[in-house]
Amino acid sequence: MRLLPATATTVVVIVSGTLTARTWPLLRELLRPLHVRFVVLAAADLRCCDSAARRGLAAMDDLLAARGGRLLIAAAGEVMDDVRRLVAESRMSPSQVCASAHEALLATDVTLQDFLLPDLPLPPAPRRHLRLV
Secondary structure (H helix, E strand, C coil), X not given: CEEEECCCCEEEEEXXXXXXXXXXXXXHHXXXXXXXXXXXXXXXXXXXXXXXXXXXXXXXXXXXXXXXCEEXXXXXXXXXXXXXXXXXXXXXXXXXXXXXXXXXXXXXCCCHHHHCCCCCCXXXXXXXXCCCX
């Protein structure tokens, strides 16, 4: 598992392998001290997501919803059936399952400005000169 902060309120978690009753607590403890509103679970390399992990993800979504955010699952791939079960068993919406991390980030509070280095100013907008006739 890798944690990539996108903004102060959004984090991307890259998971691979399996998310089970044994590994779910690791993810929970990784996210516990963070007070984020949006979690993007990048699941392209996830091979298995068991019922305990699905219950944990549903609980995480409820917590994030109480903060005005939500859990988004990106690029589910092999575990798409597990993700469909998660959506069916919880209050999650199908719109929270995204084809890519990019699509998921667009559903959060992340903007283009968040990806720019704060020390680098934006280039000035090009000036258009109107030709007077």
